[in-house]
Amino acid sequence: MNSEASGKLQVRAERKNRKRQEKKDQIAGSALKALQELGYANTSLRDIAEKSSLSLGMLHYYFEDRTELILRCVSVYKTAFTSLLYETVNHAHGREAVIDALAGALATTIVEEASTHRLWYDLRSQALFDSAFRPVVEEIEETLIDILKLAATRADKADEIDASLGYALIDGVFRYQLQNQITGTPRDQKALAMEMRAVLELFL
Amino acid sequence: MNSEASGKLQVRAERKNRKRQEKKDQIAGSALKALQELGYANTSLRDIAEKSSLSLGMLHYYFEDRTELILRCVSVYKTAFTSLLYETVNHAHGREAVIDALAGALATTIVEEASTHRLWYDLRSQALFDSAFRPVVEEIEETLIDILKLAATRADKADEIDASLGYALIDGVFRYQLQNQITGTPRDQKALAMEMRAVLELFL
């Protein structure tokens, strides 16, 4: 009798919690847009509220403070980007195909989602000062490094690669391409992919 | 008669201006310390004033606004770092020596001036959002790329290298090393230099 009742309560509580988490993600998704546009340092909660048609109180109702909201935003971003990369790599067979697919995906996302990545670099820099940002940054980078390991496997790479170093190299070029795309002369997807391919061939 | 007088006035004005510029640099140098510690987003003018024993009014007397002060800080940082790198490269002879010298200098600065570089990456990210930061960022990166070209020359590299790409690769590793140094497990100068050497050998 008690077990039934508490079971019901538990299901209810879980459903409620799940709903709340979904709402949080939805809000974070909206907030992401404001952050992408203005950057961490220049985005107030009021900016976020306005740009996503939410009341200021709402934000506080779902999120403890500004930091928690922003961290959730990064998390939402992460899930979208890394799972895309994972699928891309996982569906390619053989060295050439893996390199092509990865280079292509990276180039495409620079062209189409530049402002998202801009925010990523902004928040990653924040993590150098504010330890609250470090766990999520570390988690994302570990995922990216894992994807690189997977890429090596699917590229039939015989010996182990230093995936961390590889990540650092790719990231350097990726960020530089992004910066040129935003602040310099934008290039088309093909040109970006070609350059990225050259880098990937260094160690894949 | 007029030419003498106006000449004197000109000399005077120049001396005054130079003095003011020196004072500005001195203030920027002090401000740098606060920025290094707290980062762009979390450093107020009051933080800067307190940490460098300056009055709030002083900052405004010498600098139009917050942005001008911070830009000057980056400029001060730049002069110190790039000229060190330049001297390092310029005094090395032959491929091995150039690579060793450059790798060593980069590794040393990561250990000894981590918080300065941390600020650099912070402000460079800012430039992705705020165009006011772009000229100074661009200038610094061009200088670094030039240093890389010089390195290629002094390493007796026959064919031209893609210095921009080289910069992107080195920067990726340098940043990653810095991040690990600050947020992860710090390594000694030797270990950092070894890793950096491997990267430099890729294209020097």
Next chain:
DNA sequence: ATTTTTATTGGACAATCGTCCAGATTAAAT
């Protein structure tokens, strides 16, 4: 149908921000 819980609003709150200035102090010029 009624009660209880959850969701949402709009605004108040104190703290902090960048900016600015009146006046004191010091240095330079005459």
Next chain:
DNA sequence: ATTTAATCTGGACGATTGTCCAATAAAAAT
């Protein structure tokens, strides 16, 4: 020595910030 200009102080100013809450609306449970 006197005047003029430059330097510096401390605090005031309005705007903006993150946080929080009383009141209302909506939803869920009884």
